[in-house]
Amino acid sequence: MTHILHRQIGRALPVAAAGAGCTIVDTDGRRYLDASGGAAVSCLGHGHPDVVAAMHAQIDRIAYAHTSFFTTEVAEALADDLVGHAPAGTSHAYFVSGGSEAIEAALKMARQYFVEAGQPQRQHFIARRQSYHGNTLGALAVGGNEWRRRQFAPLLIPVTHVAPCYEYRDRGDDESPEAYGQRLVAELAAAIERLGGERVIAFVAETVVGATAGALTPVPGYLRGVRELCNRHGMLLILDEVMCGMGRTGTLHACEQEAVVPDLLVIAKGLGGGYQPIGAVLAQARLVDAFARGSGLFQHGHTYIGHAVGCAAALAVQQVIRRDGLLERVQRQGRGLRERLHAALGAHPHVGDIRGRGLFQAIELVRDRATKSTFDPDRKLHARIKAQAMARGLMVYPMGGTIDGRHGDHVLLAPPFIVSDSELDAVVERLAGAIDGALAELREPAGPARA
Numbered sequence: 001m002t003h004i005l006h007r008q009i010g011r012a013l014p015v016a017a018a019g020a021g022c023t024i025v026d027t028d029g030r031r032y033l034d035a036s037g038g039a040a041v042s043c044l045g046h047g048h049p050d051v052v053a054a055m056h057a058q059i060d061r062i063a064y065a066h067t068s069f070f071t072t073e074v075a076e077a078l079a080d081d082l083v084g085h086a087p088a089g090t091s092h093a094y095f096v097s098g099g100s101e102a103i104e105a106a107l108k109m110a111r112q113y114f115v116e117a118g119q120p121q122r123q124h125f126i127a128r129r130q131s132y133h134g135n136t137l138g139a140l141a142v143g144g145n146e147w148r149r150r151q152f153a154p155l156l157i158p159v160t161h162v163a164p165c166y167e168y169r170d171r172g173d174d175e176s177p178e179a180y181g182q183r184l185v186a187e188l189a190a191a192i193e194r195l196g197g198e199r200v201i202a203f204v205a206e207t208v209v210g211a212t213a214g215a216l217t218p219v220p221g222y223l224r225g226v227r228e229l230c231n232r233h234g235m236l237l238i239l240d241e242v243m244c245g246m247g248r249t250g251t252l253h254a255c256e257q258e259a260v261v262p263d264l265l266v267i268a269k270g271l272g273g274g275y276q277p278i279g280a281v282l283a284q285a286r287l288v289d290a291f292a293r294g295s296g297l298f299q300h301g302h303t304y305i306g307h308a309v310g311c312a313a314a315l316a317v318q319q320v321i322r323r324d325g326l327l328e329r330v331q332r333q334g335r336g337l338r339e340r341l342h343a344a345l346g347a348h349p350h351v352g353d354i355r356g357r358g359l360f361q362a363i364e365l366v367r368d369r370a371t372k373s374t375f376d377p378d379r380k381l382h383a384r385i386k387a388q389a390m391a392r393g394l395m396v397y398p399m400g401g402t403i404d405g406r407h408g409d410h411v412l413l414a415p416p417f418i419v420s421d422s423e424l425d426a427v428v429e430r431l432a433g434a435i436d437g438a439l440a441e442l443r444e445p446a447g448p449a450r451a
Contacts, residue, residue, distance in 0.1 A: 014390075019046025022416050022423050024395070032390070035427040036397035040210065040243045040360065040414035043270040043326075044317055051275050051316040058312035067306045078311045081318055082282060085252055087261040091285035094298070095278065095306040099242035099268035100134030102279035103204075106264045107138050108300050110202045110236050113287045116294035122235070124195045125157075126188065127204040130164045130405070132212040133240050142204045145212045146405025160195060162187050164209060165218045168353040168364065169372065169403065181222030189229055197233035202263070207254035210243035213402050214362030214410035215355050223258040236263040236287075242279065243360075246270030247321055247417060250331040250358035257357070263287060273317040276310035326417040333419055334358035340428040348432075350439060359417060364402060365409040365435070374407045375442065382409040384438035391437075394430040411435075 006013065014026040022045050024032045034042060044051065058074055065072055079093040086093075094109070096102050107125065114122040127133070129144040140149050141156035144164070149156065163170065163184055171180040192200055203226060209216035230237045239262035244254045248270055251257055255265070264287070268279030291298055304310075321327065338354065338361060345351045345363060352366035365381055367373045375381045382398035389396050402408030415427060 021045045021047070022419055030393065032393050032395050033423060033426055033430070034395045035413050035415045035431070036395050037269075037414045037416055038274060038395075039269070039397060040248060040412070041269045041274040043247060043417050044273045044320060045416035045418050046274075048273070048275075048317075048320065050320050051273065051313055054312045054316035055275060055309055058309050061308075063309050064304075064307060066303070067301070072306070072308045072311065074308050074315060075306045075311045078315045078318075081315060082267075082280065085318075086282050087253060087255065087265065089261060089284045089286075090265070090282045092283045092288045094281045094283065095311065096268075096280065096302060097277040097304050097307070097310070098279045099240075099266070100136040100139045101302060102242065102266045102268055102281050103134045103139040103142070103240060104136050105300055106238050106266050106281045107142065107202075107204075109264060109281060109283060109287060109298065110238060112299060113236070113290050114201060116290040119198070119234075121199055122201045124160065124200045125202055125204055126160045126162060126191055126195070126200060128164045128206075129161045130166065130209065130213040130216075130403070131204075131206055131240075132210060133204065133206075134242070143212075145401075147401055160191050162191050164213060164216060165222050166213065166216055167219055168355065171219070177219040178221050181219040182225060184222055185225035185229060188226060192229065192233055192235075197235070200233060200235045202236035202238045203230055204238045204240065206240045206242075206244060207258065208244035208249055208357060208360060210360075211397065211399055211412065214364060214399070214412050215357070215360050217355060217357055218258060223255070223260045227260045227262075230263075238262060238264045238266065240266045242266055242268040243414075244357075246318075247327050247330055248358055248360045248414060249356075250327060250334055252321075252327065254357070271317070272310060272314040275313035275317065276307070277304075278307070278310035278314050321417070330358045330417050333415075333417075333421075333424065334361070336421060337361055337413065337415070337424050337427070340424055344428045344432045345435070348435070350435070356413075359413075359415055359419070361413045362410050365411070374403065375409060377401070377406050377408075379442055381438055381442060382411070384441050385409075385411055385434050388434035388437040388441075389430060392430040392433055394427065394434065396431060396434070 017027045018025045082093045127142040131144040133139040133143040141159050245267045263284050265282040272278040341354050353364040367375050382400040386398045397412040402410045
């Protein structure tokens with residue numbers, strides 16, 4: 001009997017015993033090809049010697065010092081490194097222990113900025129449906145993942161949600177991608193007008209949507225239109241790149257590909273590659289200057305912010321990515337992954353869409369390609385695919401509720417940046433087998449109804 005309160009109570013999990021490169025080995029000796037990086041975390045794979053050495057060296061110096069008393073050399077070095085490679089105007093990094101904490105910090109930063117700037121009437125956030133920003137209460141409030149939000153809804157601050165940029169399902173047949181994007185911008189503009197532009201704090205969005213809807217990329221011009229709209233109303237743009245950032249889509253920050261600079265950029269996952277819990281908010285200078293001119297502090301904090309070992313791991317991860325040219329490798333291997341997916345699944349009768357950027361790809365499953373109809377959500381196709389994949393020694397990240405929180409199934413792929421061609425071959429071969437195995441289960445008669 002386990003004394004851990006696992007995510008699913010009563011479910012027996014394999015025990016991870018070792019990891020090297022793109023592979024995790026359990027205590028029974030079974031090997032699993034990690035095609036999702038856990039949850040798009042393990043960008044360098046498992047057991048990278050440079051990162052492990054940096055962590056050992058930092059532990060030998062000092063592992064932890066509370067940030068109300070001290071800074072550390074390694075935290076300062078990481079901040080310098082991140083700001084030096086951040087979007088123009090970024091001046092500071094605020095370190096936390098993960099993505100949800102980073103979103104909470106960004107929301108509070110945004111609110112405090114307007115208080116310090118003499119605009120305390122700003123109190124509304126706008127975000128998107130079918131988004132995911134984390135599991136803490138503030139992050140759940142701005143998030144649009146309905147099944148995660150549902151039972152906690154009475155505890156959440158009110159947030160206005162607008163449509164996601166979901167080209168596969170929502171762009172009209174007679175509508176260009178650019179026109180579709182402008183339609184979404186117009187919907188956001190109308191929401192701002194209803195709330196009052198002078199009362200909105202920020203618009204919050206994932207640059208490329210991750211877990212909830214599966215690698216939804218913005219259409220051309222959409223985020224630039226959003227940025228212009230935020231400027232027009234004096235509100236902030238918060239981009240969540242917890243999952244899609246830090247090289248995952250082929251550039252260090254996904255927003256680089258959109259030619260958009262957010263006011264607050266939220267990063268985690270690939271920042272530290274899973275070697276230690278760490279996340280960060282990258283803030284524009286004008287926000288930090290407002291704090292400095294006003295109260296002189298950011299009214300927020302957690303015990304483990306700026307943890308020295310976490311910062312050492314993250315700094316080593318970023319140095320390896322640059323030294324080994326891994327951003328270029330993500331672009332190259334991402335093209336290879338997409339080509340393999342199209343070759344194996346592009347004509348599959350139940351694969352409706354293959355989408356994404358870099359090593360951040362997803363497939364959306366449909367019952368019928370012509371109508372884009374979905375499978376019965378009660379049959380949990382996504383969970384069956386995950387189980388079938390694990391049985392084949394493959395880790396992928398499937399989810400249900402792709403369309404509206406209940407209907408639709410997708411599988412997200414986010415392998416380590418070091419993934420080889422032969423490993424990509426194995427990923428797609430095993431995934432195709434897992435999909436067909438899960439679909440075969442669905443074709444079996446359902447069990448007898450229980451009284």
